[in-house]
Amino acid sequence: MPARGLAVYGVVCLAAFCGAAQAAPAGTIELDRATFVATVNGWPQPAQEIRLPLHWDVIYRGQSGTARLTLPFPRPAARTVDEPYMLFIPRIANAYSVELNGTVLATAGDLQVHGAAWSAKQPITVGFPASLLRDQNELTIQLRGDAGRRAGIAPIMVGPARLVEPQYTVAYAFRVLVPWVATTFSALVSAFCLLLWLQQREKLYAWACIGEAVWALVVLDITMEWLPLRWHAWGALLFALRALWVWALYVIIEQVFGTRPVRERAAVQGLLWAAPFCALILAMTGSSLPARLLRTLLSLLSAIISLRLTYDLRKRVTTERVLLALGLMALLVAGVHDAVASQFVTSAYSELAWAKYVGMLLGLTIMWVVSKRFRLARAEALQLQESLAQRVQQKEQELRESFERLSQLERARAVTAERERILRDMHDGVGANLATAMRQLESGAAPAEEVAATLRESLDHLKLSIDAMNLPSGDVNALLASLRYRLQRRISQAGLTVDWQVDELPHWERGSDQAMRHLQFLLLEAISNALQHAQASTLTLSARSAGSMIEISVRDDGRGGCIDGGVGLQSMRQRAQAIGAELSVENANPGTRVRIAL
Amino acid sequence: MTIPPWSVVLLEDDKDTRHFFESCVRAHARLTLSASFAALTPARTWFETNTADVLLTDLALPDGHGLTLIRELAERQPACDILVVSVFGDEDTVIACVEAGAVGYIHKDSTPADVAQVIVDVRQGASPISPMIARKLLERLRRKPVARVPAPAGLLSPRESEVLELIARGYGYAEIARLQGVTMHTVQSHIKNLYGKLAVHSRSEAVFEATRMGLLDSMKPGN
Numbered sequence: 001m002p003a004r005g006l007a008v009y010g011v012v013c014l015a016a017f018c019g020a021a022q023a024a025p026a027g028t029i030e031l032d033r034a035t036f037v038a039t040v041n042g043w044p045q046p047a048q049e050i051r052l053p054l055h056w057d058v059i060y061r062g063q064s065g066t067a068r069l070t071l072p073f074p075r076p077a078a079r080t081v082d083e084p085y086m087l088f089i090p091r092i093a094n095a096y097s098v099e100l101n102g103t104v105l106a107t108a109g110d111l112q113v114h115g116a117a118w119s120a121k122q123p124i125t126v127g128f129p130a131s132l133l134r135d136q137n138e139l140t141i142q143l144r145g146d147a148g149r150r151a152g153i154a155p156i157m158v159g160p161a162r163l164v165e166p167q168y169t170v171a172y173a174f175r176v177l178v179p180w181v182a183t184t185f186s187a188l189v190s191a192f193c194l195l196l197w198l199q200q201r202e203k204l205y206a207w208a209c210i211g212e213a214v215w216a217l218v219v220l221d222i223t224m225e226w227l228p229l230r231w232h233a234w235g236a237l238l239f240a241l242r243a244l245w246v247w248a249l250y251v252i253i254e255q256v257f258g259t260r261p262v263r264e265r266a267a268v269q270g271l272l273w274a275a276p277f278c279a280l281i282l283a284m285t286g287s288s289l290p291a292r293l294l295r296t297l298l299s300l301l302s303a304i305i306s307l308r309l310t311y312d313l314r315k316r317v318t319t320e321r322v323l324l325a326l327g328l329m330a331l332l333v334a335g336v337h338d339a340v341a342s343q344f345v346t347s348a349y350s351e352l353a354w355a356k357y358v359g360m361l362l363g364l365t366i367m368w369v370v371s372k373r374f375r376l377a378r379a380e381a382l383q384l385q386e387s388l389a390q391r392v393q394q395k396e397q398e399l400r401e402s403f404e405r406l407s408q409l410e411r412a413r414a415v416t417a418e419r420e421r422i423l424r425d426m427h428d429g430v431g432a433n434l435a436t437a438m439r440q441l442e443s444g445a446a447p448a449e450e451v452a453a454t455l456r457e458s459l460d461h462l463k464l465s466i467d468a469m470n471l472p473s474g475d476v477n478a479l480l481a482s483l484r485y486r487l488q489r490r491i492s493q494a495g496l497t498v499d500w501q502v503d504e505l506p507h508w509e510r511g512s513d514q515a516m517r518h519l520q521f522l523l524l525e526a527i528s529n530a531l532q533h534a535q536a537s538t539l540t541l542s543a544r545s546a547g548s549m550i551e552i553s554v555r556d557d558g559r560g561g562c563i564d565g566g567v568g569l570q571s572m573r574q575r576a577q578a579i580g581a582e583l584s585v586e587n588a589n590p591g592t593r594v595r596i597a598l
Numbered sequence: 599m600t601i602p603p604w605s606v607v608l609l610e611d612d613k614d615t616r617h618f619f620e621s622c623v624r625a626h627a628r629l630t631l632s633a634s635f636a637a638l639t640p641a642r643t644w645f646e647t648n649t650a651d652v653l654l655t656d657l658a659l660p661d662g663h664g665l666t667l668i669r670e671l672a673e674r675q676p677a678c679d680i681l682v683v684s685v686f687g688d689e690d691t692v693i694a695c696v697e698a699g700a701v702g703y704i705h706k707d708s709t710p711a712d713v714a715q716v717i718v719d720v721r722q723g724a725s726p727i728s729p730m731i732a733r734k735l736l737e738r739l740r741r742k743p744v745a746r747v748p749a750p751a752g753l754l755s756p757r758e759s760e761v762l763e764l765i766a767r768g769y770g771y772a773e774i775a776r777l778q779g780v781t782m783h784t785v786q787s788h789i790k791n792l793y794g795k796l797a798v799h800s801r802s803e804a805v806f807e808a809t810r811m812g813l814l815d816s817m818k819p820g821n
Contacts, residue, residue: 456707459707462686463686463687466686466688467688467730470688470689470690470730475733477766477767477768478729478730478733478766480767480768481729481730481733481765481766481767481768482728482729482730482768483768484729484768485728485729485730485768488770498770500768500769500770500773502767502768502769504767
């Protein structure tokens with residue numbers, strides 16, 4: 001990958017130098033000697049003979065004015081007289097008028113208003129008929145030059161259009177099309193970074209986006225003749241934007257090379273904070289001195305930073321580090337070259353600024369860095385997602401297993417509880433009855449009816465146990481009904497009539513299987529007591545709901561007085577306590593009333 | 599004019615129990631014992647050529663299940679009332695028998711008078727029921743109907759439904775009759791009607807199930 005990057009650098013540099021080299025073809029004349037009369041700050045200057053290119057900023061540093069150039073030339077040697085002729089001026093600024101033998105051929109911009117928004121920047125051609133030419137000709141060009149705005153004029157080419165036009169085409173390509181390509185490229189890189197940033201809010205993507213957007217505008221300015229603002233304001237804005245671009249670049253450097261030393265960072269920040277003030281001074285007063293000073297300081301600082309970065313490379317060499325360091329070096333060289341060429345060297349007037357090419361290389365590097373980061377981040381995210389999915393799956397599996405274990409335990413517990421319940425029922429009910437029946441038979445003293453009664457009771461117990469298994473939890477109505485159904489015969493045989501007053505009852509919330517069983521035994525005990533001891537004639541069983549309570553009462557009209565103690569009553573109390581019911585046994589006069597409140 | 603006694607057939611494998619029921623039937627003036635069997639096969643053979651008014655049958659028999667005979671008889675001799683002999687009278691067993699065509703059950707531990715009374719009651723249009731069975735029936739009849747089979751809830755008249763609810767709450771026939779201002783006989787006949795409807799319904803449900811599974815197609819002529 002580094003090899004490919006370097007190859008791209010080489011090709012672009014070669015193209016830049018080829019474009020700069022051009023020589024006048026045969027049949028055309030290059031005009032580069034002129035009589036030059038300038039008016040600077042309103043003061044006319046003495047006439048002088050000069051050689052083009054004219055570089056206003058080199059001659060009249062920091063001053064504005066107008067100039068009149070007179071260029072004499074003979075009739076070009078041409079094969080045909082009729083063919084159209086053409087003037088080609090590769091560079092002319094900031095406003096101009098072109099006159100041939102007293103005929104005005106072209107004007108652009110206002111020759112009087114300094115700092116006007118319009119500015120000549122692109123190469124121009126001026127066509128004219130051959131008939132306008134004489135043996136001795138005079139080309140007169142008037143210029144307006146604004147201080148620091150790269151005013152001047154490059155050597156002029158005159159000749160038949162067919163010979164001159166190709167020269168113009170080449171110059172147009174390099175001066176206009178190439179910057180447009182560079183602008184488009186930077187704008188695309190910027191958009192690319194913006195899209196990445198929208199997906200991942202990474203500092204690198206944001207600053208790469210801002211930096212490339214600013215660079216696109218700065219490069220576009222090279223070809224812009226119609227400015228949206230007056231020149232000072234526009235220049236100040238561009239200057240501030242360049243400062244922003246420097247900061248974006250610095251952030252990218254930090255992302256690639258790691259955090260920079262505190263003092264270096266402070267220096268860069270300090271200089272950049274000064275940039276808006278310099279821009280303000282430029283916009284308000286037109287003085288570019290602070291801006292130029294700042295630019296010089298920044299260049300120095302950039303040189304130092306570039307050297308340090310190159311030195312840092314020895315610690316760890318990666319493609320992105322090498323590319324970025326090389327790009328910065330190239331940018332530094334181009335920046336120094338452009339600054340010197342635009343302000344100090346007359347002959348460099350028609351030369352192209354290098355920075356835009358280097359800027360493109362830097363854009364490529366940034367795109368490389370950004371896309372590599374994005375790839376890495378995406379791979380990381382994918383890996384994370386995968387491991388997360390695995391962990392979720394694992395946890396799910398564990399949960400399922402533990403749930404399985406729990407429900408197995410729960411089933412085992414339920415089976416054990418049920419077994420215990422059945423054993424207890426058998427022990428208290430059928431078992432006890434059978435034992436009694438056995439003793440009655442063995443003693444031989446008990447009459448057959450008594451044994452039969454005991455055995456019947458035992459069978460009733462068994463039937464109640466089976467009913468209890470099928471009773472729906474909390475259905476007290478069903479419980480009472482089954483109890484009556486199973487005991488009806490015993491009650492009738494005891495000579496009692498039943499007064500049944502059972503309402504539709506609400507669901508008993510605490511009526512678990514266990515609780516239902518307790519309630520069943522409790523009632524069985526109450527009814528059995530009434531049958532055995534009361535000598536009554538009517539057994540009244542009533543059940544009604546009162547608010548959230550269910551009230552059940554078992555009442556006989558017998559002799560009463562069986563409130564005191566006894567094993568039966570004690571076990572009833574225990575059962576009532578177990579199901580959280582209120583139990584009261586009282587004299588009803590006549591008889592006894594057992595009340596259960598659920 | 600004397601009404602001829604009702605003929606009763608017994609199917610019970612336990613010797614003592616069989617003798618007990620035999621004596622119960624013989625002791626009652628309105629009943630006569632036509633036949634008594636200890637196994638399923640001879641009973642089925644007997645019913646191929648004979649008929650009776652009441653069949654008293656046990657379920658677990660040495661050579662098969664009593665339900666087989668109940669189904670056969672319900673189909674071929676609808677005039678014969680079938681009573682099942684059960685120890686516990688638990689609702690699942692009883693309802694399964696009712697659906698097969700039985701009209702009630704007799705507890706094994708009933709007194710001789712009770713046994714005869716239940717048989718006579720059944721002949722006079724009553725059917726024994728317990729609150730647990732009533733509750734189960736209500737539950738079943740109120741269940742959502744199976745598609746295309748007539749809803750069983752429709753089988754239940756409001757009066758029948760009321761009777762079932764009171765029985766489920768523990769009220770006796772006499773009390774219900776008093777509460778509803780009808781005779782006890784009316785209340786009792788509601789139950790027998792209901793049992794009959796349930797048997798018919800369960801048969802139509804079985805037909806529906808068979809149709810759904812394509813069993814009946816193979817029985818059509820031409821197949």
